[in-house]
Amino acid sequence: MSANMKIKKKFGVAEIVLIFSILVLVVVVAVPVIMIFLTAFFKDGHFNLAGVIEVMKQKDTYLALKNSLIIALGVTICSTIIGVFFAWLIARTDIPCKKMLNAMFLVPFMLPSFICAMAWKVLLSPRSGYINKLLMQMFNLSEAPIDIMTMGGIIAIETMYLFPFVFLQVSGALERMDPTLEESARISGASLGTITRKITLPLVMPSIVAGALLVCLYSLAHFGVPSILGTERGIYNIPTKIYERIYASGGSYEAIRVGTILATILVICATLILKLQNLVLKKGRFQIIAGKSMRPVVMKLRGLRWPLFTFCIIYLLLTVVLPTVTIFMIGGLKTYGLPFIPKNFTMSNYLEIFQLKMTRNAIWNSVYLSSLTAFVTMLCGLMISYVIVKMKVKGKFVLEFLGVLP
Incomplete structure (x- = not known):
């Protein structure tokens, strides 16, 4: 009787939820990853390490990995840097129109970076970019002053649309942080630099690391921007190299196998980054105390108030408004490449495209899939997060690893 009671105590609701969560992630995450490794390391039913090493030693693989990193x-x-700076401006200064700026800084996160990369290519392509052609005419230049189709261009465009990951994490941490800690240090005579180094940064460091981790993982596996801005110049990262190998061979099995070998590099990199994050967070000796009702100390910017506000507006105009307007304007041109003047625009392009059944189906599929995905992700994320944070059961590290790996 006592033995049955012990089994019931050991195997309760927490354990059932944990097992169910792990099963969901095993099907959704672990099985595809295992298939990648099996396809990469086994050929014709035999372990083939030599084939993996051969692919790894190729110059193309090395360059793709180097570019990815x-x-x-x-x-x-x-x-x-950008995310922390804007988070500090919103959470800890008296900059005007905070609510509006806070909402606008999240817009780049919602824009498809693939589409925005196309817009920036139209604007800053060295051969036919509209901005480059305008600058060449204005300053009588013989060649384009800006080339977006470089490593620097790829980094700049990805940064524009990924910094909200850091912004969200850090702004939330700064708003939750107890301001009395900084105020006590200030009363004790500590300088602003000392307060920032000894109090503020240690408290928000976990949020900075978490945001930076998300950016790094997303950038490593990012396909859209490098494919638009890099492939024409021979700049490949791991995802674009996988696509190039499979597309060039017409989807042959051998090319797919090479693609899985390259994909294992991404999985290994993701694992190392997750491990590094755990090491950094475990070394932290401070924690934000949540649950208090408080108002953070607001720094008065004085003479910098409106210049910094103007800087934020200019940044948003360049990263959000300009590429979005460019896409709509390009879509309205009678012929691609014509100057942006009224007589070259027509609404018939948009009227015709929305009359197509294919367009209506694509819009419905996008709305349907995004809504369903958001709902399922919310349920799974809620369940998995609850198990990791609230339940004291063994084996949570497996759930945490599988949950972050995608």
Whole structure:
């Protein structure tokens, strides 16, 4: 009787929810990853390490991996700096129109970076970019002053649309942080630099690391921007190299196998980044105390108030408004490449495209799939997060790893 009671105590609701969550992630995440490794390391039913090493030693693979790491590192650093700066402006200063700016800084996260990369290519392509042609005419230049189709261009465009990951994490942490800690240090005579280094940064560092991690993982696996801006110049990262290998061979099995070998690199990189994040967060000795009702100390910008507000508006105009308007204007041209003057625009392009059944089906499919995906993701995320944070059961690390891996 006592043995049955012990089994019931050991196997309760928490354990059932944990097992169910792991089963969901095993089907959705673990099985595809295992299939990638099996396809990569086994050929004709035999373990084939030599074939994997051969692909890894190829110059194309090395260059793709190098480009992926450079792009991911550059995007992570730039996104972290921009995200932390804008988060500090919104959460800790008296900059005007905070609610409007806070909402606008999230818009780049909602825009498809693939489409925005196309817009920037139209504007800053060295051969036919509208801005480049305008600058060449204005300053009588013989060649385009700006070339967006470079590693720097890819990093810049990805940064524009990935910094909200950091912005969301850090702004939330700054708003939840107890301002009395900083105020006590200020009363004790500590300088602003000391307060920032000893109190503010240690408290928000987990949020900065979490946001930077998301940016790094997303950039490593990003396909859209590198494919639009890099492939014409021979700049490949791992995802675009996988596509190039499979597309060039017409989808042959051998090319798919090479693609899975390259995909294992992404999986290994993601695993290492997750491990690094855990090491960094475990070393933290401070934690934000949640649940208090408080108002953070607001820094008065004085003479910098309106210049910084103007800088934010210019940044949003360049990263949100300009590419969005460009796409609509290009769609309204009678012929691609014509100057942006009224006589070259027509609404018939949009009227014709919306009359097509294919367009209506595409819009319905997008709305249907996005809504269903959001609902399922919300349920799974809620369940998995609850198990990881609230339940004291063994094996949570497996759930956490599988949950973040996608």
